[in-house]
Amino acid sequence: MRARFFHLKKDMSEGSGPGTADLENGNQGISMVHVSIPNQGIQVQPVIQANQQSVIQSAGNLQTIQVVRVAAVDEDLSSSDSDAKKRREILTRRPSYRKILNELSSPVSKMDDDSNSSQSQDGHDSYVQTNALQLTAHGDATPATQGLQTLTMTNASPTSASNSTGGTTIVQYAQGPDGQFYIPVGGTNVQAYQITAPGSLAQGVVMTSGSPIASPQHMSEEGSRKRELRLLKNREAARECRRKKKEYVKCLENRVAVLENQNKTLIEELKALKELYCQKDA
DNA sequence: TACTTCCACCGTCAAGCGGG
DNA sequence: CCCGCTTGACGGTGGAAGTA
Numbered sequence: 001m002r003a004r005f006f007h008l009k010k011d012m013s014e015g016s017g018p019g020t021a022d023l024e025n026g027n028q029g030i031s032m033v034h035v036s037i038p039n040q041g042i043q044v045q046p047v048i049q050a051n052q053q054s055v056i057q058s059a060g061n062l063q064t065i066q067v068v069r070v071a072a073v074d075e076d077l078s079s080s081d082s083d084a085k086k087r088r089e090i091l092t093r094r095p096s097y098r099k100i101l102n103e104l105s106s107p108v109s110k111m112d113d114d115s116n117s118s119q120s121q122d123g124h125d126s127y128v129q130t131n132a133l134q135l136t137a138h139g140d141a142t143p144a145t146q147g148l149q150t151l152t153m154t155n156a157s158p159t160s161a162s163n164s165t166g167g168t169t170i171v172q173y174a175q176g177p178d179g180q181f182y183i184p185v186g187g188t189n190v191q192a193y194q195i196t197a198p199g200s201l202a203q204g205v206v207m208t209s210g211s212p213i214a215s216p217q218h219m220s221e222e223g224s225r226k227r228e229l230r231l232l233k234n235r236e237a238a239r240e241c242r243r244k245k246k247e248y249v250k251c252l253e254n255r256v257a258v259l260e261n262q263n264k265t266l267i268e269e270l271k272a273l274k275e276l277y278c279q280k281d282a
Numbered sequence: 283t284a285c286t287t288c289c290a291c292c293g294t295c296a297a298g299c300g301g302g
Numbered sequence: 303c304c305c306g307c308t309t310g311a312c313g314g315t316g317g318a319a320g321t322a
Contacts (some may be wrong), residue, residue, distance in 0.1 A: 032294085060309095231293080233306085234293080234308095235294080236291085237306095238292075238293070238309080239293095241307095241308060241309055241310095242291080244308095244309095
């Protein structure tokens, strides 16, 4: 089995590298941590036992960050395919990063509400709030771009083959009589760009300049159009998903840094109090 | 310099999930 | 129930670093 399988969850529970110090007890069966943040203080409270789902729930000030333990699952890597299937079934699906980040940042804000950025409760996490990747298609009534469709992607990557305006990416495409997709550039001057077949896509959307009317015949099917659109959407979605995942990991790492600092401070405080107590006693 | 290894990123597929 | 979104898995690519 490839190590990449569930690697995010694994990273979270293995106690290796940055961002895992608060989860070091994972190998003792402690896989849930209570983090409560009353005003400024932070309490970390391990909770024994956890079921197999990654859940983050919040109740008032108390947030429960429950981390899936994968170590036990990974231990029997040599087991049969049915075991692998079982593991897979057990560990399928986790809440989306958007949801997790929502919960991490609550009750201050809701991710999908008005604002586009927020800070989590520890005041250190800084990540851009993301809306779900949304693509809405609607016709364009302007004569110059008759038949032009517009895909609006909120918070899509600015590097995508599209116009990006403040987190909203607009992909415009026209559908030729042959069923091809054309991406017009320059308003009235409808210079057509053809989205090529998936097989010829090395990376991203390869666009080749061409006539808005002429097209190769092999792309003329409705099915291939739909597929092309689906792939385009999924490409953007995957990009967005990876970005969110990165933010999520960063968010956790920041949280770990804060908790480590807190822990260090408390240890020093305890040490000082101990010394004071010993001096008094002597 | 050529080769290998590692890492990050990407596109695609497939499956689960939630909303309508 | 269907459709679209989300995300894990997989395979591919390119660049950086290490090695013979």
